[in-house]
Amino acid sequence: MELQDRVAVVTGAGSGIGRAIALRYAREGCAVGIADLDLASATSAAAEIEAAGGRAMAVRMDVADEGAVSAGVDAIAERFGRLDVMVANAGIQIVHPVEDFPYEEFRKVVDIHLGGSFLLTKACVRHMYPQRSGALIYMGSVHSHEASALKSAYVAAKHGILGLCRTMAKEGGKHGVRSNIICPGFVRTPLVEKQIPEQARDLGISEEEVVKSVMLGRTVDGEFTTIADVADVALFLASFRSNALTGQSIVPSHGWHMG
Incomplete structure (x- = not known):
């Protein structure tokens, strides 16, 4: 199995893409911390993994709350003894023309996507750096590279996550930690x-x-693009055999963005 004896934390893993990634990791032998604002959905995902013979732990996590992120990551690392893979996947979407975009809603989108990715990174590298290994995986979007009308907050946040990913490739390299971003259509x-x-x-x-x-x-x-497509890329990035692949944006988008 590709991730035998590894440990991952996946945010927004109670449903959708995050859940699919968590289930895929578990099938490959990974213990998974299922982090989600909705504890019931996180618990359901963890129970599905455990029913199939895997290892999982559900954690309620508001990714915009530094204390909650740190406590959740620490609890997962303590439960399973280490932390090898981070998937920063939690997100929301709010669309408006700029002139009608309430600033509190703009900030909410940016805080969850970009702020949440930053806080999760900060919490995870405290465990990865001492062991001199780890894979940071960010959930970007084609909107990390392209703009669309009505999505000023989302596009700004996803562009920011691309920059964070590349920065962490630079900072994490000397600690044996690689950093990559998935940018689906x-x-x-x-x-x-x-x-x-x-x-x-x-x-x-x-x-x-x-x-x-x-x-x-x-x-x-x-x-x-399908959820399975994204989970396939997440598995590839988590299981890559060396740190040669870092600072990269992988774009499963049916050719929407090429580059």
Whole structure:
């Protein structure tokens, strides 16, 4: 198994992409800390892993709260004896034109995505640096590289996470810790489903046109990226055999962004 005897923490792992990554890691022998603001969903994911013979621990974590992040990461490392992989996946989406974007909502998006990634990194490297190994994996987006209308907060946050990832490749290298970012195209999660009517309303077009033109118009085949696609990349980055691959952005997007 690719991650035998490794330990990972995955935020936003109670549902969606985070849950798929956690389940995939567990199938590969990894003990997984399931961190989520919704403890019930985290507990459900952990129970699914344990029912299949894996090891998991559910932790309620508000990624915008430094104390909660530090305590949660420490509890996972104490339970399983070490920490090898971090996946900073927690996120939300709020869309508005800039002129109508309430600042408190802009800050909320940035605090959860970028602030949460920073706080999780800070907590995890305290465990990784002394053991001189670890993999930091960030959940970016095609919007780490590209902009879209109505998404000023999300695009700014995802660009920021790309910068954080690259900075950690520089800082972590001397400690044996690599840092990479996954930048998916649109994945049909509840977060994306919520955006379809919102963007239709704000852009004055049909929901079908949002999907066809706004979300998938620049792909090579008009297809959504899948949760399984993203989990495959997360496994690849967590299990890579050396620190040769660091500071890199992997973009599973059906060709939406190439570079």
